[in-house]
Amino acid sequence: MLTERHSDADVPGWWRALGLPGLIDLHVHFLPERMERRVWHHFNHGGPLMGEGWKIEYEWPVEERVTRLRELGLRAFPALAYAHRPDMAADLNAWTLDFARRTPGCLPSATFYPEPGAADYVRRALDDGVKIFKVHLQVGGFDPREAALAEIWGLLADAGVPVVVHASSVPVPGGWIGPEPIGEVLRRHPRLRVVIAHLGMPEYGPFFELARTYERVALDTTMAFTDFAERGMHFPAKLRPALRDLGLAGKVVLGSDFPTIPHPYAHQLHALDRLDLGDEWLRAVCWSNGLAMI
Template identity: 30%
Template sequence: MSERPDDGFAPAIDAHVHLFPERLASAIQRTLTDAAGWEFEYAIDRPSMESTLVDAGVERYVALPYAHKAGVAVGLNEWLAAEAADSDRLIPFATVHPDDDGVGEIVREAFEAGARGLKFHCPVQECAPADPRIESALEVAVEYDRPITYHGGTAPMYEDDPNVGADRFAEVVESFPDLRVNCAHMGTYEVDAFVEMAREHENVYLDTTFAMSTEAEEIMGFDPSSIDDEVFETLSGSIMYGSDFPNIPYPYRAERAELLGRDLSAETYRDIFYRTAIDFLGLDD
């Protein structure tokens, strides 16, 4: 499916993409369909995904794995590193499960193999952002100056989960002040609290994934217009574009359309769609 880029979008970095072995990717999508009724139209193999992203104007993308159980992280990290070796667009992150043996060493090996950061899906992995079981992983991330992306908010179906929310996220911000941390989905449904955290701490980032889609209100009951333009203008150095591709139950274009429909400055758009991700990832432009 062609997704021609819109003015102001390309070249872009998509900071929130999911690439898994196809059997696991299919299982994840089936779980989302069962839980939320979402249906997915995009292919899940890397060449097809990259074709869609390139057509959309995406120059590079961050692939975020997450281990749903102990014992699978090493294999996922190795698989994603091999996929990255065959792509000039893929920026791999690493995963580890809190119940793995040698949590810190697993992360260290992944970073040595080229992983640019670390991903935790707090509800799926049943761990808070500063969970003592992953403390050694966070320490390795600080040592290697690698960022962490968390699913740390309560959207779209985790409002009763004890591992997520602004208060739990604040724990990792306070405990690891030298660690760059990103809360996906703009921290929905506690956007105001996460925005304030980003204002107060230069190491706190947010990504726009799902929350700023034109379909956000219908899909997850969040109104993107509730976030004022001022937030993006003043925090453009802390907010970066993401999509959740290919696990989106709507056209890829919807992820950027709401943002591009705003009257934001060209500098703000360049930050959101490109420069902030460069900074978060610690890459040379």
């Protein structure tokens, strides 16, 4: 068991004790340098979407961050980027694909935005081998039910490629967030493989219901159960049985938000470990569920 006395250096011993070959984390970010600096400034200083912000644990050069992920034992991770305005997504996709090609273990990833030509660059991304997409409805400020996205949701449903969707009201309410907008997309595209970021915190219950209802909907653990999240977005005890069942059914995957987190990576794993849901659950969440999606 990992405890607060353990550091990142102890993580490989933890997953080896579970009988795992490593970890698969489906919520990791690497961004073009200029964009990354802006994101880090936002998190460090707060702002309209962040409140007071927080001190970033891994505000390091990119090579050191990649090295740390290898030291932790991550065998697969994406470089999730997301567009917040038109004429941005295609360039981001070119960057993330190049980053994946030159970074062992990095999954090819992409994003999209409701704009002319979006379906075309999503098709190109799929042809280029993209394994996972990311959209952030809060930062992007768009409605997932927009007509411009209908073809894209259909393409992704047919391809079976997961899309990590930030659809909840963390860090602050606003935009087309909450379970209803993305829930309506799922009613139209029930085979869509959506991964709800952050377990849908703080609207855990309604997003858990989406995971129970739709065969391909899952949730990622990003920052959930950590001390930081529990202070303001406590996970309800009544959902623990559902959390265990969904994890064992392949519907909960490891996510961390590395590097832009206010705690060591080891703490995310400690937060999962102290749930005491069993080694089988941890093996599923930290390895096999993610492997099955990519």
